[in-house]
Amino acid sequence: MYRYIIKRLFLLIPVIIGVSFVVFFIMDIAPGDPAYMIASEEASIEEIEQIRHDLGLDRNLFLRYTSYLGGLLKGDLGVSYISKRDVFKTYMTRFPATLKLAFFSMIIAMIISIPLGIMSAVNHNTWKDSSSMVVALLGLSMPNFWLGLLLIIVFSLKLGLLPSGGDTSFFSIILPAITLGTGYTAHMTRTARSAMLDVIRQDYLRTARAKGVSEKKVVNKHALKNALIPIITVFGIQFSKVLGGAVLTETIFAWPGIGRLIVDSINQRDIPMVTGSIIMTTIFASVVIMMVDIVYAFVDPRIKAQYIKGGLK
Amino acid sequence: MSENAISLENTGSKHKISVSKKYVKRSPMAEIWRQVRKNKGAIVGLVILGLLVFMALTADLFYDYETEIIQQNISMRLQGPSWDHWMGTDDLGRDVMGRLIYGSRFSLSVGVVAVMVALLLGVTLGAIAGYFGGLLDNIIMRFTDIFSSIPSILLAIAIVAALGQSTINLMIAIGVTSTPAFVRVARAAVLMVKNQEYIESAKAIGVRSYKIILVHVLPNSLSPIIVQATLRVASAIISAAGLSFLGLGVPAPEPEWGGMLAAGRGFIRDSNYLTLFPGMAIMITVLALNLFGDAVRDAMDPRLKK
Numbered sequence: 001m002y003r004y005i006i007k008r009l010f011l012l013i014p015v016i017i018g019v020s021f022v023v024f025f026i027m028d029i030a031p032g033d034p035a036y037m038i039a040s041e042e043a044s045i046e047e048i049e050q051i052r053h054d055l056g057l058d059r060n061l062f063l064r065y066t067s068y069l070g071g072l073l074k075g076d077l078g079v080s081y082i083s084k085r086d087v088f089k090t091y092m093t094r095f096p097a098t099l100k101l102a103f104f105s106m107i108i109a110m111i112i113s114i115p116l117g118i119m120s121a122v123n124h125n126t127w128k129d130s131s132s133m134v135v136a137l138l139g140l141s142m143p144n145f146w147l148g149l150l151l152i153i154v155f156s157l158k159l160g161l162l163p164s165g166g167d168t169s170f171f172s173i174i175l176p177a178i179t180l181g182t183g184y185t186a187h188m189t190r191t192a193r194s195a196m197l198d199v200i201r202q203d204y205l206r207t208a209r210a211k212g213v214s215e216k217k218v219v220n221k222h223a224l225k226n227a228l229i230p231i232i233t234v235f236g237i238q239f240s241k242v243l244g245g246a247v248l249t250e251t252i253f254a255w256p257g258i259g260r261l262i263v264d265s266i267n268q269r270d271i272p273m274v275t276g277s278i279i280m281t282t283i284f285a286s287v288v289i290m291m292v293d294i295v296y297a298f299v300d301p302r303i304k305a306q307y308i309k310g311g312l313k
Numbered sequence: 314m315s316e317n318a319i320s321l322e323n324t325g326s327k328h329k330i331s332v333s334k335k336y337v338k339r340s341p342m343a344e345i346w347r348q349v350r351k352n353k354g355a356i357v358g359l360v361i362l363g364l365l366v367f368m369a370l371t372a373d374l375f376y377d378y379e380t381e382i383i384q385q386n387i388s389m390r391l392q393g394p395s396w397d398h399w400m401g402t403d404d405l406g407r408d409v410m411g412r413l414i415y416g417s418r419f420s421l422s423v424g425v426v427a428v429m430v431a432l433l434l435g436v437t438l439g440a441i442a443g444y445f446g447g448l449l450d451n452i453i454m455r456f457t458d459i460f461s462s463i464p465s466i467l468l469a470i471a472i473v474a475a476l477g478q479s480t481i482n483l484m485i486a487i488g489v490t491s492t493p494a495f496v497r498v499a500r501a502a503v504l505m506v507k508n509q510e511y512i513e514s515a516k517a518i519g520v521r522s523y524k525i526i527l528v529h530v531l532p533n534s535l536s537p538i539i540v541q542a543t544l545r546v547a548s549a550i551i552s553a554a555g556l557s558f559l560g561l562g563v564p565a566p567e568p569e570w571g572g573m574l575a576a577g578r579g580f581i582r583d584s585n586y587l588t589l590f591p592g593m594a595i596m597i598t599v600l601a602l603n604l605f606g607d608a609v610r611d612a613m614d615p616r617l618k619k
Contacts, residue, residue, distance in 0.1 A: 018459035029475040137607075141600035143551045143571075145558055146592030149578060153585050244464020248555050252578075262467065263559055266474050274474065278467045286462050 004297075008290050012283075019282045020072055024065050027275045077276035082268050087276035091258065095284075097167060098250070098257030102242040104173050105181035106235070113185045114231065117192020121200055122219055132189065139186030145248040148179035152252070165254035176253040180246055184238045191234040195227035202226075228299050236292025240285035345536070348612030349605075358604030365598060369417040376411045383407075383566050391584050400590045403573070404580055405566075409587065412568035413594050419569045420598060423484050423562075424550040428542055430488025435495020436538060440526050442496065443503030453496065461493035469552060473561045483562045487549050498541045502534030536613045543606035547599045554595050570595050 035052040043051075052058055056067060071077060077087035116136075120129045155175060156164035163172050199205070200223050208218050250259035258277055265273035297304040349355045376382055386406030394401045400409040442453040460468070472486035506512065507530065515525050556562040557571030565572055570591045577587025 014455070015459060015462055018455070019463055022459055023463065023471060026471045026475045031477060137600065137603060138596075141547070141596050141603050143554055143592060143595050143599070145555060146574060146588075146595065149574070149581065149588045149592065153581060153588065157582055157585075241464060244467045247466055247470070248558065251559060262470065266470060266561070274471065278463065278471055281467060282463045285464055289462075 005294060008293065012286055012290065015286055016072075016279075016283055017069065020069060020279045021065060023275055023278050023282075024068055025061070027271050028061060028064075030269070030271055072279065077279070078272040080265075080270055080273045082265075082270045082273075087272050088280075090273070091261070091277055091280050094256060094258045094261045095280075097255060098243060098246055098259060101173065101176055101180060101246055101249070101255060101257060102239065104177035105179075105184065105242060106239050108177055108181035109184040109188055109238070110235070112181075113188035114192050117189045117231075118196055118219065118224065120189070120193040121196030124197060124200075129193075133193070136186040136189045139182050140190075142182065144179050144183050145252055147182055148175070148249055148252040151175045151179060165252075167256055172253075176249050176255050179252070180242060180249045184242065187238065188231065188234055192227070192231050195230040196223060199223045199227045225299075229296065232292060232295060232299060236289055236295075239292075240288040243285050243288065244281050345609065345612045349608045352608040352611070354604040355608030358601040358608070361597060361601035362605065365417050365421065365601070368414050369421055372411075372414045372418070376408075376414070378415065381408060382411055382415050382568055391580065393584070394586055401584070401586050403576065403587055404584075407568075409573075409590055412573060413570070413590060415568045416570045416573065416591070416594065417598070419480065419563050419567065420550050420553065420595070423480065423487065423553040424546045424602075426484045427487035427549045427553070428491060428545045430484060431491035431495050431545065432538070432542055434488070435492040436499040436531070438492075439496040439499025439501075440503050440531060443500035444507060444522065444526050444530060450500075454500070457493045457496045460489075465490040466552065466555065469556060470559070470561060473556060478561055478564050480563045480567070483553055483556060486556070487552050490552070491545050491549060494541060494545065495538065498537050499534070502537050503530050506530055506533045540606065540610045540613055543602065543609055547602035547606060550595065550599055550602070 035048045035055065035057060039048050039051055056064055068078070075088050077091070079085065080087055080090060083090070116132050120132045123129050152164045152175065155162045162175050163169065164175070166172060200219075205218055205222055208222050209215070213222070246255070246257060247259035247263060249255065250257045251263055254260070258281060262274055262277045264270075265277065384407070386402075389402050389406035390404055392398060392402045398408050398410065400413065403409055403412070438453050438457070442450040463471075469486040469490045472489060473482055476482040476485065503526075512525060512529055515529050520529075553562055554569070554571030554574070557569045558575045560572075560575065563569035563572055565576070573591040574588060574595075577584070577591065580587050
């Protein structure tokens, strides 16, 4: 088991190198000379040349990338053009807010989607099933930044119940978490339903019923356990997406996380900040997906056996 | 033997045995269309999409783009919905309904073109990876992994930031972020048909690889690619609106739905219709695409066949 975890961690390394190169390369095309961004307005050409040399911008892309990669391994992602602060430290101060938002939105998505999906599957092809599928489809089709604005209109402006932005009190997280969670709720409801539908007709459930196990127990104990694998898969993928996908929600609710950090940095053309933040977010997202793979083993002994044998790539 | 099996299986069921009917050979596409037609949601979706396309194409008959959609008219600013302006006017005095109708041109074209970009790139790479296998497959798939592990909205933001803000660059950015999905689907589909005998015989008579892929492999692995494309247009439209909302998509003063939402946000307290209508337009369009895409997917899923 531990060998498997270590193996997965090693497999992360080429992905991180690849991702950092791709992002570094893309951001390198961005217009605007960083030396001009840093220099004061009256700087002479020599001074700008000096800055360029100090930053190593006169070297070629490959050399700049390798020194960037070296920094990345040490947690050094350069310095912001605008605030002159360390990119890595700035990112880490913002990350907890995004993690908190992602966590709460996933909780909301789970609380709603799993029971709804089960109910849909158990009452397959009835009005309960079709109405919850219509709701899921609406949730899937609604752009979440619009939902956020609607929630602000209703709950902050009309009813005055909840704050419309910032992270000032416990209640601040409610609207952003609902906004971010809705799209994921819809997706997970569909997954939970189809996973349950796959399981619910299998022979071992018929046997359980025949033995006189109550319907409630059949559904909650026997069926749900086997339907959990696809649900966890989707949950993991969604959770990794939430980390990067909170950009719009954070912008709408002035949430002090990394999404807003990235958008603000883009608007200020703060390239090192954008590059560093995107790379870091990707790393965290990959770690989440890895953790989900490990959680499988705890849910499904069959997979655990495979991990231990080392037969699974 | 097979006829016997059929009649035995159906004894006692209410279904009539259709063996006696004349056998009609349908192409896979015709078969899928026949299934989709039965789905009410798909028809609703198609009708809405038809209306949207019709609106986008005929907008010029009802509005003059320069004077009514782009030109500012401050004396008419922020008027609520009325008979003259069914959806009111925005902060620069322009008719919201007219701008929404023109906006459908941007959303639909960005969605469709972005998916075309992804389709072309993804299917080419996926087909090459699946057909040739080996080292080439490995290289292409590792690159796909790298691109798909970057959260798609962040990748799109980075691309727009690098290339500059314009409608074309928005299409490229969303196209590139949607590509990995097509690579995977195309590769899997090609792997399914690659080892079949007809491909082998094509190879044996000396048909060139690219021709085998184009003429023999791809047409037989189209269905999952089509499903992916339909559903991707929907998510591309949401992403495009999101990027425009952030000020990284279609530049102002063009009437793009996401951009209109962003502009309306400043007046959310007193003129919330500016927030209401553009969002509704996005949702209806995406809903229509999802309804249709889901129906196509169900029609192609052999497990759901009755």
